[in-house]
Amino acid sequence: xxxxxxxxxxxxxxxxLIIYLIFTDRWLENQMESxxxxxxxxxVELDGVDFSFLKLRIKWDRLQVTDPQNTWQNLFETGKxxxxxxxxxxxxxxxxxxxxxxxxxxxxxxxxxDGKITKAEAKKSKLFQMAEQKIKQETAQMPILNLQKxxxxxxxxxxxxxxxxxxxxxxxxxKSYYSDRYVHWDNRLKTLPSEQxxxxxxxxxxxIQVDKISTIEEFQKAHSQVKDLYQYVDSLSKxxxxxxxxxxxxxxxxxxxxxxxxxxxxxxYQKILRLAQIPDLSLGNMGKLLFGKRxxxxxQNVLGYVGTARYYANKFISTKPEKEKPPRLKGQxxxxxxxxxxxxFWIKRISISGEAFNEMQISGKVEDIVSNQKIIDKMTxxxxxxxxxxxxxxxxKASFDYRSTAPSENxxxxxxxxxxxxxxxxxxxxxxxxxxxxxxxxxxxxxxxQSDFVFNMxxxxxxxxxxxxxxxxxxxxxLARMSRSILESLKQLMIQANASQTxxxxxxxxxxxxxxxxxxxxxxxMADEVEKARAKIRSQVEQNIAQRQLELNxxxxxxxxxxxxxxEHLENQLSNxxxxxxxxxxxIENQLELEKKKMEKKVExxxxxxxxxxxxx
Amino acid sequence: MLPIQYVGKFIKILRSAASPPQIAxxxxxxxxxxxLPPAFNLITLFIVLLxxxxxxxxxxxxxxxxxxxxxxxxxxxxxxxxxxxxxxxTSWLKSFWVTLYNLPIVPYSRFNNTVVLGSLTTALILLxxxxxxxxxxxxxxxxxxxxxxxNWKWVKYTKSTQIYQWYEKLKxxxx
Numbered sequence: 001x002x003x004x005x006x007x008x009x010x011x012x013x014x015x016x017l018i019i020y021l022i023f024t025d026r027w028l029e030n031q032m033e034s035x036x037x038x039x040x041x042x043x044v045e046l047d048g049v050d051f052s053f054l055k056l057r058i059k060w061d062r063l064q065v066t067d068p069q070n071t072w073q074n075l076f077e078t079g080k081x082x083x084x085x086x087x088x089x090x091x092x093x094x095x096x097x098x099x100x101x102x103x104x105x106x107x108x109x110x111x112x113x114d115g116k117i118t119k120a121e122a123k124k125s126k127l128f129q130m131a132e133q134k135i136k137q138e139t140a141q142m143p144i145l146n147l148q149k150x151x152x153x154x155x156x157x158x159x160x161x162x163x164x165x166x167x168x169x170x171x172x173x174x175k176s177y178y179s180d181r182y183v184h185w186d187n188r189l190k191t192l193p194s195e196q197x198x199x200x201x202x203x204x205x206x207x208i209q210v211d212k213i214s215t216i217e218e219f220q221k222a223h224s225q226v227k228d229l230y231q232y233v234d235s236l237s238k239x240x241x242x243x244x245x246x247x248x249x250x251x252x253x254x255x256x257x258x259x260x261x262x263x264x265x266x267x268x269y270q271k272i273l274r275l276a277q278i279p280d281l282s283l284g285n286m287g288k289l290l291f292g293k294r295x296x297x298x299x300q301n302v303l304g305y306v307g308t309a310r311y312y313a314n315k316f317i318s319t320k321p322e323k324e325k326p327p328r329l330k331g332q333x334x335x336x337x338x339x340x341x342x343x344x345f346w347i348k349r350i351s352i353s354g355e356a357f358n359e360m361q362i363s364g365k366v367e368d369i370v371s372n373q374k375i376i377d378k379m380t381x382x383x384x385x386x387x388x389x390x391x392x393x394x395x396x397k398a399s400f401d402y403r404s405t406a407p408s409e410n411x412x413x414x415x416x417x418x419x420x421x422x423x424x425x426x427x428x429x430x431x432x433x434x435x436x437x438x439x440x441x442x443x444x445x446x447x448x449x450q451s452d453f454v455f456n457m458x459x460x461x462x463x464x465x466x467x468x469x470x471x472x473x474x475x476x477x478x479l480a481r482m483s484r485s486i487l488e489s490l491k492q493l494m495i496q497a498n499a500s501q502t503x504x505x506x507x508x509x510x511x512x513x514x515x516x517x518x519x520x521x522x523x524x525x526m527a528d529e530v531e532k533a534r535a536k537i538r539s540q541v542e543q544n545i546a547q548r549q550l551e552l553n554x555x556x557x558x559x560x561x562x563x564x565x566x567x568e569h570l571e572n573q574l575s576n577x578x579x580x581x582x583x584x585x586x587x588i589e590n591q592l593e594l595e596k597k598k599m600e601k602k603v604e605x606x607x608x609x610x611x612x613x614x615x616x617x
Numbered sequence: 618m619l620p621i622q623y624v625g626k627f628i629k630i631l632r633s634a635a636s637p638p639q640i641a642x643x644x645x646x647x648x649x650x651x652x653l654p655p656a657f658n659l660i661t662l663f664i665v666l667l668x669x670x671x672x673x674x675x676x677x678x679x680x681x682x683x684x685x686x687x688x689x690x691x692x693x694x695x696x697x698x699x700x701x702x703x704x705x706x707t708s709w710l711k712s713f714w715v716t717l718y719n720l721p722i723v724p725y726s727r728f729n730n731t732v733v734l735g736s737l738t739t740a741l742i743l744l745x746x747x748x749x750x751x752x753x754x755x756x757x758x759x760x761x762x763x764x765x766x767x768n769w770k771w772v773k774y775t776k777s778t779q780i781y782q783w784y785e786k787l788k789x790x791x792x
Contacts, residue, residue: 009669093724323701328693329654331732334704336711336718 025049028058039308040075042066043115056085066115067108069301074111078354079104089342097347105354105362163272165541167264171548174257178555181250185563188243189570193236198573205229205580210587219592226585233577240570247567254556261549269541273534287495287510290426290518295497295510299455302446306400306409309380313402316344316371338375345371352384357418360394362386373403392417409448416441420461425493432483437465454500461493486517635674637759641752643668643677645744650678651685652696652736659726660737689736699738700731 029049036044048061059082067075083100090096193201208222315321316335324332335344350366364384370376379401386394393416401408420438425431444457466487492513499508635643650664668678689696704714717723727733766772775781 006670009666012669091721092719320705323705326697326732328690329656329732331654331697331700331730331735333727334701334714334729334731336715336729339715339719 024053025051029060036065037117039312040065040068041117041304041308042068042071043117045115056087056090058083058085063102064109064111064115066111068304071114071116072111074106074109074115076105076107076354077109078102078106083347092342093344094338094342095345096342098349100347100350102350102352103354105352105356107354107356163268163275165268165544167261167268167541167545168548170264171261171545171552174261175548175552175555178254178552178559182555182559182563185247185250185559189563189566192239192243192570195573198577201229201233201577202580205577205584208584208588210584210591213588213591214595219588219595222588226581226588229577230581230585233574233581237574237578240567240574244567244571247563251560251564254559258556261552265541265545265549268545269538272537272541287497287512287515288508290428290431290512290514291495291497291510292508293427295457295499296508299446299499302411303453306448309400309409310402310407312371313373313400313407317374317402335371338372341375343370343372343375345369346376356386356394357388357392360386360388360392362394364396373401377403379403390417390419392419394418406450407448408450409446411444411446413442413444418442425461431487432470432480433466433468433487434470435461435464436467437463439463451504452500452502454502455498457495457497459493459495459497462491464490464493486514489517490514635677637752637755639672640674640677640755641748642671642673643675644681644751645748646671646673647678647681648685648743648747649737649740651682651687652689652740654689654730654732654736655686656727658733659722660728660733692736692739693732696735696739697731698735700733700735703734703738704729704731 026049028051029046032049033044033046036046043064043066045064045066046060046062048059050059051057059080061080063078063081065075065077067073081100081102083097086096086098204225208225210222213219213222321332321334326332338344347369348367350369351363352365353361353363356362362384363386364382366383367381368376368378369380370378373379379399381400382396382398384394384396393414395414395416396412398411399409401410418440420435420440423435423438424433425435438461440462441460442457443459444455446455447453464487466484468484494513495510496512497508497510500506646664646668650661650668653661653664667673668675703710714729717728728737
């Protein structure tokens with residue numbers, strides 16, 4: 001132990017105390033700004049931070065949270081705020097805040113400097129990464145409507161070189177198949193009796209001369225001959241019938257394939273249309289074209305916040321953390337379970353008051369922002385509402401539940417009777433004018449459960465007035481005129497959007513009452529060029545396939561006609577022979593009857609003669 | 618500070634009036650301080666207090682702190698890995714960490730930071746070997762090499778520099 005050292009320590013302690021009293025507020029401000037900025041992804045700034053060591057109270061004059069999507073604007077800013085830290089938990093490095101007053105809160109205020117930061121790698125949850133990937137895919141699949149491109153002529157000839165048509169190959173293979181089938185059936189029909197054999201049968205039948213038959217033996221012989229021929233003709237009939245049945249099945253297949261050919265041609269046609277980027281102006285696509293990207297971008301924003309919330313909710317939970325790569329000399333903090341029932345960080349309640357949307361007085365609360373919800377068994381809840389004299393209103397309710405292994409979030413937002421001005425509804429070139437005046441209502445819900453989410457939104461804009469004086473840049477005058485006529489006929493705009501991700505499937509749909517209106521007008525204006533291009537492509541496709549299709553049709557006709565007539569001919573000949581046999585049998589029966597009668601007559605006559613002779617005696 | 622001045626300072630320490638245990642003690646405490654990341658925590662405060670209170674050579678501690686700070690920067694990834702292994706991957710230590718984590722004041726030591734724990738563990742492992750090695754080195758130096766080094770021209774030059782003057786002013790605390 002050295003006395004001088006202890007003296008030095010005393011001096012040092014005093015020095016530190018003085019430095020602390022002078023600089024601690026600035027240090028704390030920097031720390032809080034740095035933590036807030038890393039969570040928000042854009043600058044978080046505090047003014048006038050003051051820390052009272054004796055009261056354990058922190059207060060500031062102003063807080064600005066930059067909107068990460070628009071760094072020249074604040075997401076919100078607050079006026080004076082203060083809160084007390086609980087002493088006992090603080091000894092264990094736990095920050096517990098009972099009540100936190102946030103007054104003078106304002107949304108979307110302009111910033112005097114850019115709040116952008118050079119981001120390190122953003123912390124994204126698995127949910128966000130997965131949804132972002134799906135949304136990217138969805139955006140990539142969105143119909144691209146480039147009106148200026150449409151006004152240019154589509155070079156069908158150059159397009160043609162890029163296209164690999166499938167239908168000619170398929171038709172060729174079908175042709176080859178039917179050629180083989182034709183040969184098969186032809187050979188099969190050759191196994192059946194020929195014309196000559198049928199003629200021989202006919203001759204044999206005709207050669208039975210019934211009128212010359214007089215004896216019983218001759219009758220028996222003729223009868224047996226007819227019977228044999230019948231049996232032979234019957235067996236031939238069965239063979240021909242079987243052939244007919246099988247052939248008809250084949251013909252049915254031919255007819256089905258004929259329908260497929262048309263389908264293949266249509267597929268090729270659609271493929272070229274896609275390559276030419278000729279849009280399908282069907283109703284289903286218009287909603288996505290008009291508002292799809294904006295809605296998806298909003299969903300992405302919320303996904304970003306939810307992803308951040310999940311990241312931090314998970315970070316402080318005592319599970320086995322993943323090894324990070326922190327900057328040098330910074331290290332990674334590992335958090336352990338709390339035995340005293342207190343989390344690392346807990347703001348029990350934040351009371352909010354302020355204004356939004358031009359003098360709308362808002363108030364609300366945020367309860368239980370906590371590093372580990374499982375410890376306190378409470379979820380984080382945000383409730384915010386506001387009203388204005390003109391009946392405009394806002395209602396936001398959100399809950400973030402990370403108590404179970406399946407994290408879930410629920411966000412409900414309703415905005416009522418909110419005046420809208422100086423807003424561009426869509427980046428779609430057919431809607432180039434800004435909305436000068438209007439009243440909007442929005443109802444939106446977003447439910448997350450693990451990696452799934454469901455989003456529903458309904459939006460109405462009434463009493464719309466557009467600023468037609470605004471100069472529209474890069475828009476064809478004809479399109480601008482058409483746009484004006486669309487908007488003038490529009491009294492109310494209704495947008496309904498649904499997006500969901502369930503079972504790893506992303507679904508997205510947007511319906512608007514503009515769909516039909518724009519679709520009709522757009523068709524009218526584009527009809528000329530688009531239809532010309534479509535017709536040219538259609539004719540080129542058909543021309544390319546026509547010869548093959550003709551050959552296939554000829555083959556099919558030949559297949560069906562030739563073979564069918566051959567079988568029919570066989571059936572006719574069999575039928576003729578059968579008729580001949582019937583006739584011959586009838587003749588034999590008649591002749592037999594005749595001979596029978598003759599015999600009876602003879603017997604009768606002979607009997608009479610015998611009786612006469614008896615009486616004569 | 619020029620490297621030559623460091624060497625000069627080092628030699629000055631070796632031939633100072635301080636005893637070998639005092640110099641070795643200052644050296645190992647400076648080493649611990651140098652290994653730890655520069656942010657303030659209870660451990661650094663404790664080591665600083667030890668340096669001031671215990672009768673160790675402060676100049677040696679400052680010298681060791683400077684040298685081992687550079688080592689700390691270079692070996693940071695290793696300290697991070699060691700700290701992560703001890704805090705996360707060594708399951709039998711978990712209940713010990715949880716106990717420490719829930720004690721009052723202790724969390725301010727930032728023992729739950731991978732680099733703090735990794736560097737502290739390394740420093741503690743090296744503590745005794747470094748203490749005895751440095752003590753042995755000083756004794757050997759004083760016995761065999763001091764008279765020769767004393768007459769080197771640049772040693773004489775160093776004596777006249779600002780560093781030396783500063784050291785002379787601080788020296789009173791080590792006595």
